[in-house]
Amino acid sequence: IFEEAAEGAASVAEEIAALIRRKQQQGEQVVLGLATGSSPIGVYKELIRLHREEWLSFDNVITFNLDEYYPMQPDELQSYVHFMHEQLFNHIDIRPENIHIPDGTLPVEKVKEYCLAYERQIQDCGGLDLQLLGIGRTGHIGFNEPGSSITSATRLVKLDPLTITDAAKDFIKEEYVPLRALTMGVGTIMKARQIILLAWGEGKAKILQQTVEGRISDEVPASFLQQHPRVQVVVDQWAALELT
Ligand code: F6R
DSSP states (O other): BBSSSOOOOOOOOHHHHHHHHHHTTTOEEEEEEEOSSSSSSSHHHHHHHHHHHOOOTTTTEEESSEEEESSSSTTTTSSHHHHHHHHHHGGGGOOOGGOOOOOTTTTTTGHHHHHHHHHHHHHHTTOOEEEEOOOOSOOOOBBBOOOTTTTSEEEEEEEEEHHHHGGGGGGGSSSSSOOOOOOOOOOHHTSSSSSSEESSSGGGHHHHHHHHOOOOOTTTTTGGGGOOOOOEEEEEEEEEOOOO
């Protein structure tokens, strides 16, 4: 628990940078699972600073993003492709071919095969070394809404009405928010060797308490993280308000 979100974000960025540098020294690649939304922005800012001011290179980094709205064109302002480039990729030396973000442009009949291939690509890279997560007020991680099973894989899902309400701020009007998304599954996330869940602000306090201290259940998909052997929950004092 950090007093301020910025301190928590800086500490997480340091940890990611240390992992990247360690792997670099071993001549190995590092596979990061990344999230969008407001929660990781401070981490990405600090990673960019480390790149600019402290010679952190992303040359050995491969990334897989958790999710993308469906349908969604990559050049739309609300796309996660746009978000990731604006917030991180345009400012660091990652190789474009090492970036993976679910493709929201596919015709629906191609989606199943594409999702299987996304899982396979992660495995072929050696699996996720570290997965960064935010949490939605429904208890979702990625877009794994209530009802998602612990073994779920990358797939097309329907967004929860509360998630659509929360996304409306980015889409001008609630009716413009896509009803579906492509997301890594809970099972995909649970296979990561290390997980860091971020939550900032009082708006996350209730769902964070349920996630960390509540019963493990698909009603709060993030609660499955209790069963992961190496997960850190990094929060500010406001998100921690309801923890006992
Ligand atoms: C985003 C994602 C979502 C968000 C969650 C929290 O890639 O997978 O699970 O992490 O909706 O969003 P923010 O951080 O905007 O509160």
